[in-house]
Amino acid sequence: MRFVDEFRDADLARALATQIAGLCEPGRKYKFMEVCGGHTHTIYKHGIEDYLPEAVSLVHGPGCPVCVLPMGRIDDAIAIAEQDDVILTSFGDMMRVPGGRGSFFDSKAAGTDIRMVYSPLDALKIARQNPDKRVVFMAIGFETTAPSTAMTVLRAKAEGLENFSIFCNHVTIIPAIKAILDSPDLRLDGFIGPGHVSTVIGCRPYHFISHTHGKPLVCAGFEPLDVLQSVYMILKQLTEGRSEVENQYSRVVPWDGNVKALQVINETMELRPYFEWRGLGFISQSALKLRDSYAAYDAEVIFDVPGVRVADPKACQCGEVLKGVIKPYECKVFGTACTPETPIGTCMVSSEGACAAYYNFGRFTRKRVMEVTSA
Amino acid sequence: MCLGIPGTIVEIDGDRPDLAKVDVSGVRRMINIGLLENEIVEPGDWILIHVGFALSKIDEEEAASAMAFLEGIGTAYEEELAALASSEIEAGFIQAGQDIEARWASEEV
Numbered sequence: 349m350r351f352v353d354e355f356r357d358a359d360l361a362r363a364l365a366t367q368i369a370g371l372c373e374p375g376r377k378y379k380f381m382e383v384c385g386g387h388t389h390t391i392y393k394h395g396i397e398d399y400l401p402e403a404v405s406l407v408h409g410p411g412c413p414v415c416v417l418p419m420g421r422i423d424d425a426i427a428i429a430e431q432d433d434v435i436l437t438s439f440g441d442m443m444r445v446p447g448g449r450g451s452f453f454d455s456k457a458a459g460t461d462i463r464m465v466y467s468p469l470d471a472l473k474i475a476r477q478n479p480d481k482r483v484v485f486m487a488i489g490f491e492t493t494a495p496s497t498a499m500t501v502l503r504a505k506a507e508g509l510e511n512f513s514i515f516c517n518h519v520t521i522i523p524a525i526k527a528i529l530d531s532p533d534l535r536l537d538g539f540i541g542p543g544h545v546s547t548v549i550g551c552r553p554y555h556f557i558s559h560t561h562g563k564p565l566v567c568a569g570f571e572p573l574d575v576l577q578s579v580y581m582i583l584k585q586l587t588e589g590r591s592e593v594e595n596q597y598s599r600v601v602p603w604d605g606n607v608k609a610l611q612v613i614n615e616t617m618e619l620r621p622y623f624e625w626r627g628l629g630f631i632s633q634s635a636l637k638l639r640d641s642y643a644a645y646d647a648e649v650i651f652d653v654p655g656v657r658v659a660d661p662k663a664c665q666c667g668e669v670l671k672g673v674i675k676p677y678e679c680k681v682f683g684t685a686c687t688p689e690t691p692i693g694t695c696m697v698s699s700e701g702a703c704a705a706y707y708n709f710g711r712f713t714r715k716r717v718m719e720v721t722s723a
Numbered sequence: 724m725c726l727g728i729p730g731t732i733v734e735i736d737g738d739r740p741d742l743a744k745v746d747v748s749g750v751r752r753m754i755n756i757g758l759l760e761n762e763i764v765e766p767g768d769w770i771l772i773h774v775g776f777a778l779s780k781i782d783e784e785e786a787a788s789a790m791a792f793l794e795g796i797g798t799a800y801e802e803e804l805a806a807l808a809s810s811e812i813e814a815g816f817i818q819a820g821q822d823i824e825a826r827w828a829s830e831e832v
Contacts, residue, residue: 466809469810473815476815499776571792
């Protein structure tokens with residue numbers, strides 16, 4: 349693995365850290381948000397914050413689609429699964445996420461037919477094999493998975509499958525970033541932009557962040573050195589009085605994104621007027637639904653869906669964690685009532701959630717964070 | 724589900740050029756490569772796979788770095804690999820006149 353060493357070299361990391369420290373203006377504090385859950389993982393796994401001067405802090409953003417899904421949507425999916433002859437299919441990540449009336453696993457144990465699939469194309473196969481059943485795919489994710497759902501719907505249409513539909517929960521990252529920028533709770537100086545989402549949407553949609561809001565954004569890779577280099581690039585922009593979108597991850601992210609992927613999303617889906625996000629509330633034009641021309645594949649059209657809003661458990665502070673207002677260990681139930689085995693909030697369920705990342709790497713308190721990372 | 728996992732193209736389906744057999748850490752499965760239609764994809768190429776679809780072509784260096792990241796996150800990657808191993812993506816049959824790809828090609832949308 350000779351290549352990987354280049355991304356993990358501790359000397360290189362220290363050299364970058366020195367350059368980063370050199371760019372910080374004395375007395376100024378910097379707060380950067382990493383939007384994507386994958387970056388949160390790298391940061392905690394490799395103790396990236398230890399390499400950064402005290403003046404620079406990283407806060408976690410809303411970039412985990414499982415974490416931002418409100419409980420009511422899980423209840424809706426279960427309500428669909430409870431109807432006659434339905435097979436609900438879902439990615440494994442969703443199975444343990446608690447809704448107001450329990451999780452998919454709980455519902456399955458109570459007798460519904462909910463199956464884990466790797467790909468929406470596997471759900472399509474189940475539909476082909478079970479012509480007397482109605483197969484619904486729980487579609488979830490940002491722009492990384494939306495093209496897969498779109499391609500699958502196109503395929504279902506091409507095959508003339510009449511017993512396949514999707515329960516669409518796809519969300520888009522840009523409105524969420526905008527909501528955070530507009531929120532008075534948090535003042536940010538720049539963004540570490542998502543990696544894989546940007547493979548699809550490219551770098552152009554972030555333009556308003558740098559130009560309207562004056563915050564630099566750097567699309568970043570997932571290796572420790574990628575993240576450090578991105579922090580360096582953001583700071584360099586700030587020092588030079590620039591505010592631009594830059595692409596540190598150009599080895600994977602094309603500036604224009606994946607044109608075909610955007611084309612299939614646009615063919616099959618359109619923006620909802622508004623959608624509820626856990627922690628962020630209702631955000632306008634932030635989620636996708638199937639276009640009317642694909643209504644035959646839309647579970648929300650085919651089935652009776654309750655659409656009831658369910659309040660988060662009072663003790664759970666996922667909302668504040670998702671907005672970057674508090675660190676996971678500052679939540680009252682973190683690591684005590686809420687653990688990966690018995691999660692209360694979504695941020696602890698999903699392996700990409702900030703709480704799970706903190707828990708799994710043993711960062712239970714601020715003191716413990718410092719102990720672990722300096723070891 | 725959010726994880727992009729690197730794999731190599733083993734062979735492309737002769738009848739369905741949007742389907743390819745890939746190798747991911749020794750697991751060989753069928754995936755869809757239709758989102759890469761604007762690029763040349765050949766056996767031996769590295770790709771990043773999301774939920775059964777190749778989303779981008781990458782080089783060997785990036786594949787190694789992506790793999791190192793995935794191995795570092797532990798169970799989530801193991802679960803994703805197990806899910807891939809359980810996947811049985813198959814071709815299916817198109818109904819006459821319903822091929823949207825062909826429609827796009829003809830209308831040049």
